[in-house]
Amino acid sequence: MKNKSILLSTPHMGEQELEFVKEAFSTNWIAPVGPHINAFEAEFCQEIGSKYAAALSSGTAALHLALRLVGVEPGDEVFCSTLTFIASASPINYLGAKPVFIDSDRDSWNMNPDLLRDTLKQRAKINKLPKAVILVHLYGQAADLDPIVSLCNEYDIPLIEDAAEALGASYKGKSPGTFGKLGIFSFNGNKIITTSGGGMLISDDQKLIEKARFLATQARDAAAHYQHSEIGYNYRLSNILAGIGRGQLRVLQQRVEARRRNFEIYQQALAHLPGLEFMPEAHYGTHTRWLTCFTVDPNLAKVDQETIRLHLAAQNIESRPVWKPLHLQPVFSKCEVIGGKVAEDLFHRGLCLPSGSNLSVTDLKKVIVEIEKIYCQN
Numbered sequence: 001m002k003n004k005s006i007l008l009s010t011p012h013m014g015e016q017e018l019e020f021v022k023e024a025f026s027t028n029w030i031a032p033v034g035p036h037i038n039a040f041e042a043e044f045c046q047e048i049g050s051k052y053a054a055a056l057s058s059g060t061a062a063l064h065l066a067l068r069l070v071g072v073e074p075g076d077e078v079f080c081s082t083l084t085f086i087a088s089a090s091p092i093n094y095l096g097a098k099p100v101f102i103d104s105d106r107d108s109w110n111m112n113p114d115l116l117r118d119t120l121k122q123r124a125k126i127n128k129l130p131k132a133v134i135l136v137h138l139y140g141q142a143a144d145l146d147p148i149v150s151l152c153n154e155y156d157i158p159l160i161e162d163a164a165e166a167l168g169a170s171y172k173g174k175s176p177g178t179f180g181k182l183g184i185f186s187f188n189g190n191k192i193i194t195t196s197g198g199g200m201l202i203s204d205d206q207k208l209i210e211k212a213r214f215l216a217t218q219a220r221d222a223a224a225h226y227q228h229s230e231i232g233y234n235y236r237l238s239n240i241l242a243g244i245g246r247g248q249l250r251v252l253q254q255r256v257e258a259r260r261r262n263f264e265i266y267q268q269a270l271a272h273l274p275g276l277e278f279m280p281e282a283h284y285g286t287h288t289r290w291l292t293c294f295t296v297d298p299n300l301a302k303v304d305q306e307t308i309r310l311h312l313a314a315q316n317i318e319s320r321p322v323w324k325p326l327h328l329q330p331v332f333s334k335c336e337v338i339g340g341k342v343a344e345d346l347f348h349r350g351l352c353l354p355s356g357s358n359l360s361v362t363d364l365k366k367v368i369v370e371i372e373k374i375y376c377q378n
C-alpha cells in the first residue's frame with residue numbers, strides 16, 4: 001500500500017472561514033469589492049500593527065505596486081536579497097528596472113547589513129544609489145531590520161519589506177513588514193495562512209495605500225464614464241477570498257505555535273546528527289518556522305541534502321532544497337551580485353522539511369525516522 005504523502009506546507013482552515021464565505025454568497029458580494037475586503041484590511045492592520053493596508057490578488061502584485069509607488073522606472077536599479085523566491089524580484093523586471101542582489105548573513109539567512117552598508121557607501125560616491133531596497137524576511141524569520149532601516153534612512157532610499165513568508169514573526173516585538181515605507185504579505189496556498197491566493201500591501205502612509213487601491217482597480221479617475229489618466233492593474237482581492245482571510249487571521253497565532261512545535265520536535269530528534277545544523281533563530285525576534293530548514297555538512301554527515309531529499313521523496317515525503325539564489329537563476333545571469341557565497345552555500349547544503357501546521361506528530365516522526373535511516377545507511 002502506498003503511504004499517505006506528507007507534504008511541505010498545505011492549507012489549514014479554521015472554523016470560521018466557511019461562515020465568512022457563506023456570508024459573501026448570501027449577501028451576493030461576489031466581487032473584488034465588498035465588506036470582507038474592508039474588514040480583512042482593518043483586522044490585518046490590527047494584527048500586525050500597521051496603519052493602512054490594501055488587500056490584493058497576490059503578494060507579487062503587492063510588490064509590483066510597492067515598486068511603482070516609490071517611483072521605480074525603466075533603467076533604475078533596485079537592491080534585493082538574493083536568497084529568496086523569484087517573486088521577490090520579478091516585479092523589478094516588470095517595471096523595466098534592474099535588480100542588484102545582496103548576499104545573506106549566517107545568523108538570519110537574510111540580507112547582510114554590513115554588505116548593504118559597504119555597497120551603499122561605494123554607490124553614494126559614484127552617485128549611483130538604487131531607487132529602492134527590497135528586503136526579504138525568509139522562511140518566517142525577520143532580517144536584521146535596525147541597521148538596514150537606518151541605512152535606508154541615511155541614504156534616503158525607500159525600503160520595501162517582502163514579508164510574504166514572515167507573517168506572525170517579530171523583530172524586537174514588532175511585526176516585520178511594518179518597518180519600511182511599504183511592506184507586503186502573501187496568502188498563497190503554501191503560506192502560514194492562506195486565502196488560496198492573495199496578498200496585502202501595508203504602509204503607515206495613507207496616501208500610498210489609497211494610491212495602491214486606485215492602481216489595483218484599473219486607475220479609474222473620478223468620473224462615471226470610465227476615464228483614465230494613468231495605466232493601472234486588476235489586482236484587487238475578491239470579497240470571497242477576503243472572507244477566507246478573515247477566518248485565517250483568527251487562527252494565525254495557533255498556526256505560528258504549531259509550526260514552531262514542528263521545529264522543536266525535529267530539532268530535539270535530529271540536532272545531534274553529525275553535520276546537521278538547523279536555521280538559527282536570531283536573538284532579536286521570533287521565528288515562525290514557516291518552514292523548518294537545515295543544512296548538512298556532507299563531510300561530517302557522510303550524506304548530502306540531495307540524498308536525503310530523494311530518500312524522503314521515495315517514502316512520499318516532500319522536502320525542498322533551500323531557495324536557489326536569484327543571482328544563480330538563468331533569467332538573472334547578467335545581473336550584479338554583491339557577495340553571494342553565503343546564499344550559494346545555504347542553497348547547496350540546505351533542505352526544507354514538511355512544516356505545515358496541520359501535520360500530526362505521527363507525520364513528523366515518520367520524517368524523523370526516515371532521516372535517521374538514511375544517516376545510518378551512510
Ligand SMILES: *Cc1c(COP(=O)(O)O)cnc(C)c1O
Pocket residue numbers: 057058059060061084085087088136162164165185186187188197198199
Ligand atoms: C510567496 C512569496 C512571494 C509571492 O507571493 P504570491 O502571493 O505567491 O504572489 C513573494 N516573496 C516571497 C519571499 C514569497 O515566498
